[in-house]
Amino acid sequence: MAEGKLQLAMYWAASCGGCDVAVLDVNEKILDIAAAADIRLWPIAMDFKYRDVEGWSDGEIDVCLFNGAVRNSEQAYLARLLRRKSKVMVAFGACASFGGIPGLANLHDRESIFQAVYGYTASTHNPEGTRPQTRLEVPEGTLTLPDFFDHVFALHQVVPVEYFVPGCPPTPKTIMTAIEAIVTGNLPPPGSVVGASTQSVCEECQREKSEKPVVAEYHRPQEILVDLKRCLLEQGLTCMGSSTRGGCGALCPAVHMPCRGCYGPMPRSLDMGADALAAMTTILDASDEETARQKTDRLADPLGTFYRFTLPVSMLRRAPKGSAAHS
Amino acid sequence: MADRFEPRIAVLCCNWCTYAGADLAGTSRMKYAPNVRLVRVMCSGRVDPAFVLRAFQDGADGVLIAGCHPGDCHYINGNHKTMRRFPVLKRMLRQWGIEEGRIRLEWISASEGDVFVKVVNEMTETVRALGPLDWRARTAQEVPDTTHHTAG
Numbered sequence: 001m002a003e004g005k006l007q008l009a010m011y012w013a014a015s016c017g018g019c020d021v022a023v024l025d026v027n028e029k030i031l032d033i034a035a036a037a038d039i040r041l042w043p044i045a046m047d048f049k050y051r052d053v054e055g056w057s058d059g060e061i062d063v064c065l066f067n068g069a070v071r072n073s074e075q076a077y078l079a080r081l082l083r084r085k086s087k088v089m090v091a092f093g094a095c096a097s098f099g100g101i102p103g104l105a106n107l108h109d110r111e112s113i114f115q116a117v118y119g120y121t122a123s124t125h126n127p128e129g130t131r132p133q134t135r136l137e138v139p140e141g142t143l144t145l146p147d148f149f150d151h152v153f154a155l156h157q158v159v160p161v162e163y164f165v166p167g168c169p170p171t172p173k174t175i176m177t178a179i180e181a182i183v184t185g186n187l188p189p190p191g192s193v194v195g196a197s198t199q200s201v202c203e204e205c206q207r208e209k210s211e212k213p214v215v216a217e218y219h220r221p222q223e224i225l226v227d228l229k230r231c232l233l234e235q236g237l238t239c240m241g242s243s244t245r246g247g248c249g250a251l252c253p254a255v256h257m258p259c260r261g262c263y264g265p266m267p268r269s270l271d272m273g274a275d276a277l278a279a280m281t282t283i284l285d286a287s288d289e290e291t292a293r294q295k296t297d298r299l300a301d302p303l304g305t306f307y308r309f310t311l312p313v314s315m316l317r318r319a320p321k322g323s324a325a326h327s
Numbered sequence: 328m329a330d331r332f333e334p335r336i337a338v339l340c341c342n343w344c345t346y347a348g349a350d351l352a353g354t355s356r357m358k359y360a361p362n363v364r365l366v367r368v369m370c371s372g373r374v375d376p377a378f379v380l381r382a383f384q385d386g387a388d389g390v391l392i393a394g395c396h397p398g399d400c401h402y403i404n405g406n407h408k409t410m411r412r413f414p415v416l417k418r419m420l421r422q423w424g425i426e427e428g429r430i431r432l433e434w435i436s437a438s439e440g441d442v443f444v445k446v447v448n449e450m451t452e453t454v455r456a457l458g459p460l461d462w463r464a465r466t467a468q469e470v471p472d473t474t475h476h477t478a479g
């Protein structure tokens with residue numbers, strides 16, 4: 001690390017802002033971070049201009065915490081710019097690490113998204129069919145907007161990334177573990193996930209699990225009153241815990257909501273969605289094909305459930321353009 | 328004839344029934360479409376859904392999973408596990424934009440060489456009619472060049 005204070009940059013791309021807020025959720029420890037680091041860029045909290053960043057010398061920033069996926073030209077530009085200016089690039093949160101919720105848009109492309117958003121949604125009133133333009137000449141000069149891509153990328157699909165901090169958002173414990181590792185230089189090899197576990201969420205979950213789990217029927221959380229002690233998966237909820245990396249402390253199942261998979265796939269997983277599909281359906285109580293079909297019909301939106309945060313880093317990555325996807 | 332599309336179909340078949348059934352078709356000199364590539368697994372229950380996704384990703388136009396009839400599994404109930412996964416896998420593949428005809432589950436015993444021939448021929452024609460899947464080319468995405476960006 002550089003002499004003196006850690007030079008820190010934080011940036012948001014295609015994200016909801018939750019990752020930035022999560023940094024504040026470390027509460028009074030934010031003062032420790034401020035004591036150890038010069039925050040050079042943090043658009044959600046302070047005013048900065050991109051030309052300031054352009055003026056920095058290459059490698060001037062020690063660590064960049066980049067949250068959000070990359071889905072337009074401004075985000076790709078900033079990803080590349082910050083990569084050049086930073087010694088260590090961290091994909092911060094599920095969107096930067098795996099594409100996250102914005103990544104579900106990879107079942108569509110720009111044209112079909114624009115058709116919906118500027119065309120036929122119930123709240124759209126756009127009789128002239130106006131679409132956003134990336135350039136507009138006005139008397140005062142040229143106005144520009146970023147170009148919207150066909151595809152949502154995880155950060156490492158755009159620039160090389162040293163570390164991944166998962167979560168939607170990362171928990172305060174995950175964030176502090178990651179930041180301490182960075183500040184002390186006590187880091188695993190590049191490419192590693194930092195601040196999370198190498199075991200599944202089930203390992204941290206306190207709910208009672210049986211030796212041979214069997215699911216009688218699938219349910220959605222609003223359809224049943226859950227047993228407060230038993231494993232949620234065994235009660236028929238689509239809990240992603242067994243296919244998801246731990247480190248969050250199993251916060252969702254602790255409050256009786258099924259895990260959504262935001263810490264991403266387990267180490268050495270081939271495909272998170274395939275893991276979840278196998279885990280949830282193999283233990284169904286069905287011994288003939290018709291029963292299996294009827295019971296699994298109640299499992300709503302398998303793709304969106306199993307790949308909620310990881311579609312852009314999955315094996316298949318996206319639906320082909322113009323395909324009959326998501327019907 | 329020369330321009331006819333020849334699909335590539337990955338067959339994930341169990342060691343105890345379907346592979347032996349395919350062997351029987353061969354030793355009985357039955358003819359079947361040469362479009363299949365057999366991958367032997369110990370049990371149809373060993374077929375991780377990821378194997379199917381990998382096959383499509385790596386260029387298969389169709390995937391056939393085949394194992395022992397329910398009740399005949401060498402490992403008692405391995406094929407039941409595949410049977411439960413399959414309807415969801417099929418539905419999920421449809422969400423990805425992969426047509427139903429490209430994925431099939433069949434129970435074919437060691438004595439059913441003729442069934443193996445029939446299934447392979449049928450599926451070859453179904454997938455031929457659907458055309459090439461060509462997954463990698465149809466989903467390839469480059470990150471667009473952004474060096475010109477000047478906003479902000």
